[in-house]
Amino acid sequence: MVLAGGESRQNATMTYENIKLATPTAPRVFTGRDNLVTEGVEMLCKKGQAHLAILGAGGMGKTSLALHVMEHADVRKKFQEKRYFLPCEVLPDAPSLIQGLLQILKISISEGKDGYEILESYLQSSQEPILLVLDNFETPWYSSENQKAIQNLIEKIHDQGKVSIILTMRGGKAVGDIEWDKLGGKSGLPPLTLRAAREAFLSISPATKESEELDALLNELDCMPLAVFLMAQLSKRLPLEVLIKNWAKSKTDMLRNENQDSRLTSMNTSIDLSLNMLASQESGSIRILPLLAYLPNGVPFWTLNLPQLSPDIGNDLEMTILAMIDSGLIYEESTSLRMLSPIREYVQTKYPVTQHHLDQISSFYVQLLQNLPQSKLEAQDILEVHTANISTIFTETAPQQGHLEAIYCFSKFTKFYPQTLPILEKALTQEWNGEQQEHINIRFLKARIMQWMGYHKQAILEIQKIETTVGDAKSRRRYLPNEAQDGWKTEAEILAKCDKEMGVIYYRQSEYSQAVEKFTDAKTQFENIGNELGVADCLHKLGEIHCIQSQYSQAVEKLTDARTQFDKIGDHRGATQCLQRLGDLHSMKNEYSQAVEKLTNARTLFEKIGDQLGAAQCLGSLGHIHYMRGEYPQAIEKLTDAKIQFEKIGDQLGAAQCLRSLGDVHYMQGEYPRAMEKLTNAKIQFEKIGHQLGAAQCLRSLGDVHYMQGEYPRAMEKLTDARSQFEKIGDQLGAAQCLTRLGNIHYDQGEYPQAMEKFTDARTQFEKIGNQLWAACCLQSLGDTHYMQCEYPEAIEKLTNAKNLFEKIGNQNRAAECLESLDYIQLKLSMSPTL
Template sequence: MGSGGIRSSLSRHASEGFRVPSIIDSTCVRRIQSTVGTTRAEVQFVSHVVQETAVGVDTIRTTTDAVHKDIGAVHEGVEATHRIVTKNRDEAKTVSSEKQPTISNRDKLPARPTFFYGRDELVNIIVELICASTGARIAIMGSGGIGKTSLSLAVIHDERVVGVIGDSGYFVSVESATDVGAAAHLLAGQLGLTESSDPLSASITHLKTIPRALLIVDNLETLLFSKNAAAQKDTERMLQRLARIPSLTLIITSRGAVPPNGIRWSNAPSAGLEAISLGAARETFEQIAGRPELASECKALDSLLANVDCMPLAVTLLARMARLSNSPSHLLQRWQLKKTSFIRSGGDDRESSVDVSIQISLDLLKGMHNGMEGQQLLSICANLPDGLRPSVFEQLYTHFSDIHGAKDLLVEFALISIGPENELKMLSPVRHFVLKHHHMTMNHAAALRKIYFDIAASGPTRMDENFSRLAQNVAPEYDNLTSFLLHLINMEEPSQELFDAIEAVSEYAYWTVPSTTLREAFSQRLDAHPAWLASCLECLARTQLSRDEYALAAVNLHAARKLYTTLDNRFREAVCGRLLGKCLWMQDSLEAAERELLAAQNTFIELGNEGSAAQCAQVLGLICISRHDYDQAVIHIILRARRFQATRGAA
């Protein structure tokens, strides 16, 4: 048994407190046996010792019986807490089952693209790879707006693929994920696994039980091209774990030309997905526009399509604009006027062509009735990667003269779409372009800020009987909250309101899928606010401890304790010491852990906080047991029980 297993077993026995008498009896017996000799005089001496010890044992047993009762009361409290947590879990399952009627996996998939031309050969190649192998690995790479997602959906809806995988096709977009933990949470949600402390492992275990399955992981570029090198490595490791499932066909879509490392991809490496042919682009445009009279402008149409490199997103957007009586000649003229003045996201024409098409859409939008309000609503949607939900949409009603008209206009221009829960969603390239070039008005920014601060404040901050009910306020908006708060962290000075919102969302995440994203970002802005920084670092370390990131937790605890010392906050300083002691114990640094815990315990006793002192005693007892120092362990455990009992009595 390893040190972790021994520690777990000893911790369980220590917490139950039912073996104290047996430990004491065993200790006494060993001491008596060690004095036994072979001579008559030694035997007589031992007999005398035994008689005296028996009296001591009776006294000890009387004491331990009382301790046993105290620990029994603590045990009853633990059981009551367990019943509350179990009830919350059952209620959550009931609410989930009532809100989400049973539907097939295929019904959950996004629809096959209606207008999909010029990719038949590539679809056939990928389908043949899937049908020929039980574990194909397909990487669909390319520039933004090139049609990677559409290609993957055409494949998963192909009749030949359906004949192989049946109803075991899954699609998960990780566009809104800010780290691998969030991506794993999204994957688990698509698989119907909503209550796991390790969503990635749970998803892998579930997928291994399916004879043939196909998983599409869409929009990986946010994670693969993260500025954080560790996040990139974590993403590659996540994909490698998925790729090791023999029965799983894995398809990923991402910007870029080179697929992730560490996986033997089934499709041959290439420079990425290329644009469709001019003929395919023309057919796409004509079918979407639905206007036969456009045939008279073939030359202007071909020129327009060539100027945007026949990229599917640009072609689709332009065709939808043509449905509003905008001719190809007019669209081409607008493109020619705007091209040279556009701010590009990349260094070449192909990379900037999506931005060009988006700007054309926005320019045309301004000329429409209610166009300015449409653009303002678009700016709001751009700040919400998971979509503008109906509940938030209605709260914005008073800030527009005709918000429903603005929404209808954006839907008509294909700048937003209506999601399965009636949320307003944007294509990823459009969203990022609008974020960069079209900011919200001050009025709309303030309104959205208040709405999401209220949502954050309405969530749970502890695991109790109200957790399941309050979690329903935050869960649907968690990704939007995270994204919007990150935006505010970068855009405005720290404030009490922002601090409270970040703490509320981070605490909700601590009890669901622990994330350090918000606190890590906020801590970089708090040099002028030592009290907030200390609290942020302490809570960040607590989350890292829950994720077994002991080295990172120790660094943040030392920094937080130093700040608390400067602030003369002895209680929080001692809390950091207690957490640091636990962290060191988990790293097998027993002597250092004991020093930290004893110092923290003494401070708590001086401050009259028996509950916190008892928590220190508990870990100190476990450390002694790890050293086989059972006498001292018994002392710590008894003190722990008495301190908890004193706390209950005071309450």
């Protein structure tokens, strides 16, 4: 249908049939654009005359949106039968545009008059409002040799008082000097939200099930409508796992509807149209296109950073970028240049990035990481918009010696740990100047990140690899001269660090006996080599474990010794952390006045040495004390202030923990909707930064909220999921606590055998990890369950044992509860001897 060849465009005939055959219908599956449809309809119906521009990349659903606006009931009511759709992709210049308009308006040309004159006369004389939808207007605009004629025509139509226009066009700029109302914002039509993309995919392929894998695939497609549509069509014939595998291998080559190669049925064909448009307007852009396609984040603050990323672009950089935006290949989002994922993937195959580009990109990011501001929050904000680019350049290229310091800088930000791990994995494949020692440093760092993210088994494997490396070195060293052996005098220190890190991993998994063993061994080794800092660190950790196990006297002894050791070597931060832990210990013993005193002092000392993180943690602990004392307004105030402090310094983990604690405060006040909101948001934040433990704790608290509202099935679901997550990351304490809560739900519903099973299993787990407090609570619950089943001897036995255990660990309140229950049973037995 496109007019070409030797035939004159002016003399060619565009028939009504040609136009109608090129006109699509409004698609049945249309999601995520309701607000834009409403906006467009209101503009058309509330004004006497409206001119709408729907802009953006090819495949963004511009035509679909225009058709749905055009077919809306309110638009039909206003324009009646005078709604006309013109597919401009078959109209390459102004004369053919005129001819196409005459055809859809069903106007014949009188003898002696030309088409323009008749069209102008018709539009001027119309007494009824007319709506013209000019679809894919980039074809005549960019292919015409006389662009001015196109502009004059559209502006003349615009000036007709009864005519409203909907213009769809690739790129970010509409034609002419007309004040267009843009649907979708400055940068054009945005991609679909994940929810809308999922809904569209499942509408096309209803046999596919919702899953994390589907969402991941849709995100890989950047939720681009055409890509989603074509992938969904394929999913009717191929399983999702095959599509995911093929996307990783074939990318956009697979996004086509059978053997058709039109802009609506082939992703590559659609992108090629934009590439051809760009090549005809700005051939020099090909030099920068590979670089932009390589960067998943695009170029943040592009006017500042792009000249540094590619200093050899030339002086006409801005004009080149504007031409690329006009082609629809890239778009401007805030101050960043971005390219949608399917476009990126195709451009990379057609115009692959060169080694020169890669060197420029890596040099830019090395300098960026080495010159970050001292404020961690400011530095994090700068890096936030570059993280995918940093991950890509340091994992897909071979890191060089000069990159290592930059990688270490990036690894200081907990928020970016998920992106840091693959970078460190890549770094372990390289040879460094420090040889094995550098690999050991990288593995230690990798293990710490893994245990922070809850990957405890993988972290243990990393530590074991370090131990193997040192062991192999020892074997080789026996055959070396004495002077060569001296280079490995740090072996003992490395092995001590391995034991300490293993202790931390066991501690995070609530495996306290193994943790104590490792910390004790590490402490002994540090003492043998004279590493006083290592000794103090181990004492500190041993003190924390004693706290958790309710062994308060041993905890005080270890933490006091650690604080003395830190003071001795001048480590003020370590000493203050011990004071902070002593404050937490008083809080656990319900000695709140002493706890407040120590935490307040610790907070002051942290502020004095400039440790904002430690100060914020103390503030959060003070908020927790208010919570434990039932002083909820003060708790909310302190926790909110702590959350603000954490956010200010960029500690997303601390902020999420405060949000979770705020949810718990609302829960205790019976404000369940607010508790749900806070806990749900906290869970999202924990998941965002990869902190699986925090997310599992939020799930557990959400289960508690459902339980308190009598929503037992939902509570069971949340607590079961939480238990699975705790078990997955190796947190036996959290898993056992979920078991206890599940037992409570069975108990409340009178399901006593199931409750007994849960309480018994939980008690076994608590005893295994040495948590006497929770083990005693399970004994108490077992006693109550026996009582409810009239099993009085068993109830007396369990409650007596629970009372004794509570007294042993100093929890007089719970001991009194057990004694009260025992007295009640004895009274009941004395009144009814037959029992």
